[in-house]
Structures are given as C-alpha cells and as structure tokens.
Amino acid sequence: MRHKIGKVDVHLVSYPITGGFADATRKVETIGFLLVRITTDQGLEGIGVTYHEVGGEATRELIVHNMAPKLIDRDPLQSEVIWQEFFHYLRGVGRKGLMYCALSAIDIALWDLKGKIAGLPVCTLLGGNATKVPVYASGGWTSYSDDELVDEMRGMVDRGFRTVKFKVGFDGGRNIRRDAVRVRKVREAVGPDIQILVDANNCFDAATAVQLANRIREYDIAYFEEPVFADDIPGLARFKKGTDIPLATGEHEYTKFGVRDLLVNEAADLVQVDGARAGGYTEMLKCAALTQAWNVKFAPHAMENVHLHLAAAVPNALFLERLLMFEEITGLVFKDAPKPLDGFMHVPNRPGLALDLDMDFVRDHDQA
Ligand SMILES: [Mg+2]
Structure with missing residues (x-):
C-alpha cells in the first residue's frame, strides 16, 4: 500500500x-x-x-x-x-x-x-555504486594567527585528510602580501603531496584576486574559491581569464538557474552548490547534470553527511567538504553520523540517507 x-x-x-x-x-x-x-x-x-x-x-x-x-x-x-x-x-x-x-x-x-x-540507500536509488567518497577538511579562518593556521592544517593531515582548505582574505581582504605568506607557510608545513584549496569568501575584486592568485601559484593551489562576491559573475569570469588556478564557486547559488548562469558565463571550474540551500536532492541532481554538460567538476558545499549519497552517485563529483567547525554539533544532532576515515566518507549501507537524529x-x- x-x-x-x-x-x-x-x-x-x-x-x-x-x-x-x-x-x-x-x-x-x-x-x-x-x-x-x-x-x-x-x-x-x-x-x-x-x-x-x-x-x-x-x-x-x-x-x-x-x-x-x-x-x-x-x-x-x-x-x-x-x-x-x-x-x-x-x-x-x-x-x-x-x-x-x-x-x-x-x-x-x-x-x-x-x-x-x-x-534502499539513496545512493542505490540514484544508480550509484560507490562505497566511499573522498572528503577534505575545511577551516583555517582568517582570524587565526599564522601558527594556529599551520597547526590546524597539520592536524588535518595527521587525521588522514589528503586535501585541506583554509581561508585567504587576511584583514578583510586588504593584505594579500600576508595571504601569500600564510599560503607559503601552509605549503611548507603540509609538504608537496597534500592538495591545498583556498577560500576568499567573496572578499576581493577581480583584479586583487588575480594578483593574489598569481602570487600563490607557485604553491600549487588546486582551487581558488569565491574570489569575488558570489553575484559578481563577470568578476568570476574575469578572474578565470587572469589565472590558471581553477575557480571554485557556487555555495551561495540557488537552483539550476543559478548554476546555469555560472556555466554560461564560464565563471566556474568547480561548482559547489549546497543541497541544503539550493533545493534539495531533486534540484542538486539537475545542477549536477548541468555541470556534466559543461564538463566541469561538482563538489557540494559542507553538509557532508547529507551530500554523501549524492556524491556517491554523481559521476563528476570530486569530493565532500567537512567543516571542522560543524564536527561537534553534527556528532551531537545525528546519531552514528559517518566519520571520515583516511580521507574518505563511507556510504552507510542502510535505507534512505541514514540521517538518524x-x-x-x-x-x-x-x-x-
Ligand atoms: Mg566556502
């Protein structure tokens, strides 16, 4: 029935x-x-x-x-x-x-x-068969001292993460010289084999972001995230023309229409819409399909326990994001929430999304 x-x-x-x-x-x-x-x-x-x-x-x-x-x-x-x-x-x-x-x-x-x-697990309903998905650790606030930043990044690597993300935009984005120093310190601390992502959280104009990207290029940056205001799509496109560091954006975008605008304007290499904002699984599947049509990567922002089944089923999904700031409350709200192990989240083999409260x-x- x-x-x-x-x-x-x-x-x-x-x-x-x-x-x-x-x-x-x-x-x-x-x-x-x-x-x-x-x-x-x-x-x-x-x-x-x-x-x-x-x-x-x-x-x-x-x-x-x-x-x-x-x-x-x-x-x-x-x-x-x-x-x-x-x-x-x-x-x-x-x-x-x-x-x-x-x-x-x-x-x-x-x-x-x-x-x-x-x-059935939602991953199975969606036609996927991955049993685990790479996950990166995310933190490294601009309010941290250089030592706090480096310690946190080292701690992520010690926990088995192979990709780490931290913030740039020191002093509200007014000091890219200091940003470049912090990026160098992190690269020196984690060594050459760890993938580094940086996130500017909308703080720059395109010209300044390009200037910073060119200064940190030598430290092998996998993605530069949200260099300019999320709605400055011309600025995102301009950033992409000024650097060969790939551009990640989309956590502040909503629905397939927002993703369409990023793609038709060639304003993203990695689309990071968030299913808890952008319209749920129904809409995320359409957003993911659009990124496949443009042959760019897809990596949902945060909420890794919610996005796990989606990322396990979407062919161009790169990885999940684990915000260290959310680890404690996620562990308290969700019983048996999957935890990262050696840089991967394992897909629970249980019906639904396995989000037990x-x-x-x-x-x-x-x-x-
Ligand atoms: Mg971000």
Whole structure:
C-alpha cells in the first residue's frame, strides 16, 4: 500500500560558537540546523535538514504555517511533483534564500523517505555504486594567527585528510602580501603531496584576486574559491581569464538557474552548490547534470553527511567538504553520523540517507 504523509515536525537547533571563527567577510557567532521530520501514515520517517545560523526562525514559520499543510496526505514518492508545486507557490516571495532553505529541507526528507520506502540507500536509488567518497577538511579562518593556521592544517593531515582548505582574505581582504605568506607557510608545513584549496569568501575584486592568485601559484593551489562576491559573475569570469588556478564557486547559488548562469558565463571550474540551500536532492541532481554538460567538476558545499549519497552517485563529483567547525554539533544532532576515515566518507549501507537524529539532544536544544 502506498504511503501517505501524516505529520511534519520542525526543530531548530543551534549552538553558540566561542572563539574567533571569522573569514574575510563574516564572523560566525552561532551555527545550527533546522531539521524536518516527515512521518508517513505507516510510521516511516524521513529526515531533512537546512542551516540555522541566521533567520532559521523564519524558515521554520514558513514550513510550519505554509508548506507543511500542503504535504499532508501526499504521496512522498512524488518528490518532483511536490518540488514543482512549491517552486510556483514560493516564486513571488523568494527564488533564492530562506525560501529555498525551507524547500531543501523538505525535499531532503522526501528523498530519505523514498529510500526507506524502497528499502534502499539513496545512493542505490540514484544508480550509484560507490562505497566511499573522498572528503577534505575545511577551516583555517582568517582570524587565526599564522601558527594556529599551520597547526590546524597539520592536524588535518595527521587525521588522514589528503586535501585541506583554509581561508585567504587576511584583514578583510586588504593584505594579500600576508595571504601569500600564510599560503607559503601552509605549503611548507603540509609538504608537496597534500592538495591545498583556498577560500576568499567573496572578499576581493577581480583584479586583487588575480594578483593574489598569481602570487600563490607557485604553491600549487588546486582551487581558488569565491574570489569575488558570489553575484559578481563577470568578476568570476574575469578572474578565470587572469589565472590558471581553477575557480571554485557556487555555495551561495540557488537552483539550476543559478548554476546555469555560472556555466554560461564560464565563471566556474568547480561548482559547489549546497543541497541544503539550493533545493534539495531533486534540484542538486539537475545542477549536477548541468555541470556534466559543461564538463566541469561538482563538489557540494559542507553538509557532508547529507551530500554523501549524492556524491556517491554523481559521476563528476570530486569530493565532500567537512567543516571542522560543524564536527561537534553534527556528532551531537545525528546519531552514528559517518566519520571520515583516511580521507574518505563511507556510504552507510542502510535505507534512505541514514540521517538518524539523537532526539534527546534535539528536544533539549529545540528553540520552539
Ligand atoms: Mg566556502
């Protein structure tokens, strides 16, 4: 008998960050998750997630008051139909931003449910067979001293990561000479065999970013991420013309339309959309297909336990990102969340996305 959606629960969990986590353009004060649980009339539960750093309360209100009622009695297998309905329902109030965070969380929960109804891992539903996916460690804030930066990068390598990422844009992007020194120190500390990614978090104009790229080229940089403001697509294209360091971007892009704009403007070599923002698994599969058509790489931003099954099934997926800042809260919210081992995340061989919640922790920290 087909399942019908019976109940939608939303939880908002956040966690204060103490210490100096700041990138070139933003200080991180809290991190957290908005969690969606969609339960069927036969008792299966799908779990979806999006971010709650700023404004999760608004996302929750939107889901509880406007979206959840439209899900009741629906067939959870109809994820595409439901996505299209919400796309049109929400189009006048947001085609990027919190509206898509809400839709992403719902869509991820539906895909988790689809796997559970079929009794298969989502990776298998998508036609994939990878049992593990490379994962890189991500941190290295610009608020760190040089020694703190180098120590953290060395620690990542000691933990088995073969690719590490850290921030550039020292002093808000006003000191590329210092950025170049920090890149040199990290390269000297990790040795020649570790892949290095740098992330400017939108801080430069194209000319300055090209200048920095040319100064750090000798340190063998695999990707330079978000050199300019995410919406400065001409600036991204200009950056690409000025350096042969490949360009990564897309974590602030939403939907296939955002990815299309990056691709038609030749403004990315690695597309990093985030399924917890960009529209869930339904939309990420379309974003990935677009990157395949342009023959560029695909690597979802953060949320590695959510993206694991997607990356295991998408042929041009390069790796997952593990933000060290999120390790503690991810371990508290999700029971038995897969952990990196020797630079890989192993795909759980269980139905759905295997995102089991520690409901004691979630209820204790729910800001309802
Ligand atoms: Mg980034």
